[in-house]
Every structure is written in C-alpha cells, then in structure tokens.
Amino acid sequence: MVERKWLYIYLVLPILLLIFFVADVLLGSEIISLSRALSAFSGEDASYVSAILFRYRIPKALTALAVGVALSISGLQMQTVFRNPLADPYILGVSSGAGLGVAMFLLTCNVFGISILSGAMQNLGHAFAACIGAAAVMLVMLFISARLRDIMAMLILGMMIGSAAGALVSLLQYFSDAVALKSYVMWTMGSVGNVTNLQLAILLSVVLLGIIFVIASIKTLNVLMIGEDYARSLGYNVKKSRTAIIVAATVMTGVATAFCGPVGFIGVAVPHVARMILHEADHRYLVPATMLLGGVTMLFCDVLSQLPGQQASLPVNTVTALLGIPVVVLVIMRNQKIV
Amino acid sequence: MESALQLQNLSVGYHIGAAAKVLCANACAEAKKAELVALVGRNGRGKSTLLRTIIGLQKALSGKVFIFEKAQHSYHVKELATLMSYVSTDNVKVGYLKVFDLVSLGRYPYTSWFGTLSTNDKEIVMHSLQLVGMQDFAERNTNSLSDGERQRVMIARALAQDTPIVVLDEPTAFLDLPNRYEVVFLLQRLAREQRKTILYSTHDWSLAVKTSDSMWVMDSDSFWEGAPADLLQQGVFDKLLIDTNLRLDAKTAEVQQK
Secondary structure (H helix, E strand, O other): OOOHHHHHHHHHHHHHHHHHHHHHHHOOOOOOOHHHHHHHHHOOOOOHHHHHHHHHHHHHHHHHHHHHHHHHHHHHHHHHHOOOOOOOOOOOOHHHHHHHHHHHHHHHHHHOOOOOOOHHHHHHHHHHHHHHHHHHHHHHHHHHHHHOOOHHHHHHHHHHHHHHHHHHHHHHHHOOOHHHHHHHHHHHHOOOOOOOHHHHHHHHHHHHHHHHHHHHOHHHHHHHOOOHHHHHHOOOOHHHHHHHHHHHHHHHHHHHHHHHOOOOOHHHHHHHHHHHHHOOOOHHHHHHHHHHHHHHHHHHHHHHHOOOOOOOOOOHHHHHHHHHHHHHHHHHHHHOOOO | OOEEEEEEEEEEEEEEOOEEEEEEEEEEEEEEOOOEEEEEEOOOOOHHHHHHHHHOOOOOOEEEEEEOOEEHHHOOHHHHOOOEEEEOOOOOOOOOOEHHHHHHHHHHHHOOOOOOOOHHHHHHHHHHHHHOOOHHHOOOEHHHOOHHHHHHHHHHHHHHOOOOEEEEOOOOOOOOHHHHHHHHHHHHHHHHHOOOEEEEEOOOHHHHHHHOOEEEEEOOOOEEEEOHHHHHHOOHHHHHOOOOOEEEOOOOOOEEEO
C-alpha cells in the first residue's frame, strides 16, 4: 500500500495544481469555456480568445505558480534555519527590504535625472535592487538570530525592520515625482498579471534553480531542524549550508517580490498547512508538498482576486492575507498550547 | 585500557573582541574506553564550554584534545561525527516530528544525499530506542513526550550515531528525581554494556560520585581528575564549596552543613 503522504505528493496535490492552473487560465473578467480554450490551443480559434490566453492568462498563471512556489519554499527554509515556526519573508521584514530596494530603484532614478532604463536592464535592475534590499534585511536577521533565541522577539524585530523600511520609502516618496510614485504604488498592490515575458523568464529560471537547490539541501534542512550544534556534531558544515539556504530564500523572495509586489502570508502559512496535512516534519515530504501546495494556494488566491465575471479585481496580497492570517493565528495558539 | 579522549593543557573560553576570557586553564585529563566520566563544577565555570570544545563546536584557546590519540582538529568534521556524538541542553521542539525520525537523524553521517535509511539503519534506530527503553514510542510525536522521555530519545539519537564516545551536557538538568537516577543508571549501563566512553556534565555530585568510573572537577583556576573516591578523600569537592557553609561527607558523599 502506498503511504498516505506519498498519495498527497504524487496524486492529490498535482491534480489540485492542474485544476487550479486551468481555473486560473479560464476564469477572469472574461470567462472562457474549456472548449473554446482547447480550440484556441489547437489553433482553430484565432480570435481574441487566443490573444487573451497566450498573451495574458497563461503568463499570469505561470507567474502565480512560480511566486507561490518561491514564497512557500522560502518560508519553509526560513522556518527551519531560524528554527522559528513563524519565520517567513513577509513577517521577518525581508519583503519590506525588497520593497525598499524597489522603491530606491523606481524613485531615485528620477531624482538623479536618469530616465528609467529600458528593457532587460530595467528588469534586471529592478530584480537586483529587490534582492539587495531583501539580502540587507536577511543579514540583519541572521546577525540577530545568532544572538537571540526568542521567537517572539525576532518577530517584533522583523516588524520594526519592516516599519523602518516603510519610513524610508515614505521619505523617498515625498521627494519623487508623480509618475514614479504611481508606478511604485501600483507595485505595492501586488499583482501577478503585469509581468513581461522577460520578467517571467527570469522568475521561472530563478524558481527552477531554487527548486533544484532546495531538493539538494533536504538532508541539511532535516539536520538544521534540530539545531546547529547537532548539525555540526553530525558532520555538517553549518555556516556554509546555512548561508547557502538563506541566499536561496533571499533570491527567490527578492525576485518574486520585485515583479509581483509584496505578497504576504503565503510563506508562513503554506508550510504549516503542508505539515498539518501530512503530519510530518521530515523535509523529504515537506519540500515537495510545500512547493505543490504553494502553487495551488497562489493560483487559488489569484482566481479569487480576479473576481471571475466582474470587471474589477482585488490586489492579490489582500486575498493572501485574508487566507493566510487565520493559519498564522492557529500556529501561534498551538505554540502556546491554547488549541 | 585504550585511551578514548585526552585533554592536554587545554584552555577553553571565548573571545570578547581581542581579549580572551579564560574559563578553564591548562586542563589535563583522560577518559578511557567504556568509562563513565562525570564533569562537575559550579555554575559559570565553563562546563558547557569545555564539552563544546571537546566536541569541536568551538576552538580551544590553547592546548589540545586528542580523540583516540590523534589531535581532534586534524580530523575532518565528517570523521568526527562517526567518533563522537553529542546531547545538548537545547530542548528540541519541532511540530509533527516523530520519535523514530528524530532518532534516525543520528544515522545521517552514514546515509546517501537524500537521507534514505537502509534496513540496517532502521534496525540500528530501533535498537537505540530499545537501549533507552523507548521502543514503544517510535511513532509518537516528539512534542507529546515528557521531559524524561525526551531526554531518553535524545540519548537514543546519539546512540544511533554509533560513536565510541558520547558527550552529554547536563542530561539530567530538567528531570525529576526518578528520571535523574534512571538517566544516570542508563548512562552507566551504556558504558558497561555497549563499551562506550560517556562524558557528561552534572550538578548532582553525590550521584556522580556513586556511579562514575572517573570524575573531572572544574574550578576557576584548577582542574582535577581522578576516581570519585580519591577526589572525595582529597576534599576536592569541598574546595568548590569554600564560599558556602556546605561540605560533601567523605563517606556517604552526601551534602551536609558544616
């Protein structure tokens, strides 16, 4: 008999992923029927439907999938490395750091009279700025976590760093012009629908590399789970592997945040839901389950945020927050043995 | 008897900026194969630091640690992991982590990149759980264990690592009286029957005097090693109690008022 856990990983979650991917492609302000979509795929239907599908919907669904995988895997890595069940790029202020990087990039280009670079340079600059900002915060958190074992204190510090980044962004906004300001504000709303093909290509390659890296570091994550001293006494070069894992989480968060805005609570909530479904702490199961569930969740949130059939849509990070916060509350209560 | 562990003029401590804070200077000691060695000393004298230095978690300020007559720093960390295992004071709390999976982490120095356990690995994990009397807990969640049960599981994890030397930092610290005795008797049994060299730090001097083959005693400027009875006769323990009105009875090894 196949174990229940593997059933989830090989069957249930992949099917869910497929269903939500198709749903995300078909549902939007214009609802496309499956048969029309199929005829567009076979090339029979070359109307506006195929334009919507290929130019907008499919890249958007791929983006949602990639962002979901990137953020949930980053969350899992951070929870394990910091040994903190509530660690996640958003809560620890890493997303805010990425936001500060983006704000500096978008807003200061104008201050210095440089017209925004175009094409590849702009996309790469944007992603690079976000990664630098994310890395700066991650460095601070690493430095602090080595001296501080208190879970709650670290979260409060994460909030402080987030606020500090926010204050700096406000300052930048005050001195920037209307056009740059608007593009920044639009970015903060979070959207998986505005990525260019080049951005999507960057995002997908980063996530793919991230997935390969995380699978290769499964054993290390399992050892780090019980603490660095144990990891070392088991023959692991803790400093090196810890740094590599943090860098991977930072780059994935940075790039996802750069192109889609700060999307919260996916990183903290998804790994916990994976643990609850599988009743597992072993990363051999958690890593694939978290990736799949992250993709499913982000696609689901995107479907909801599109308000199918309506002209309006919601910022996707409001949806992820509304879905993710109850999970965070549950985790806190369990940690305090309330539930 | 074969020497498993040897300290040669070992000074341990830590650096504050450029200055070194020495906790224990010029310690010389030896632990032989199949010996149970208890490390005692007042709080803040550097017992944990000494154990961490021996295990290789931090560098010695000076002097050397020898593992099977070869300097510790000349081993690769992966090699050290097959010679020494460690049980820290850290309370491992991971949701949904099963006892079997926690103990099987001890097999990691021997498994492939994905950490897949062979039948032999699984047998060793179950055998380790049997040795500490926790075989019926294999499928239990680690979060549902009592302090005594958790400590035994952590010892089983070290046993699964299958090392000739096991180092434990205050394994009885958070335990109630029966569990304290049971853990120490377990360590004694493991030393005798599994032929392991077991070095552990403790605050329970009386129990350590009665059960250990040898003791290491730390004070701010001195380090003694010897058979417990000899150390007791020499009044070594009373030197540690000099600022109190307590003493250790030379016959019963019980704490008494002067």
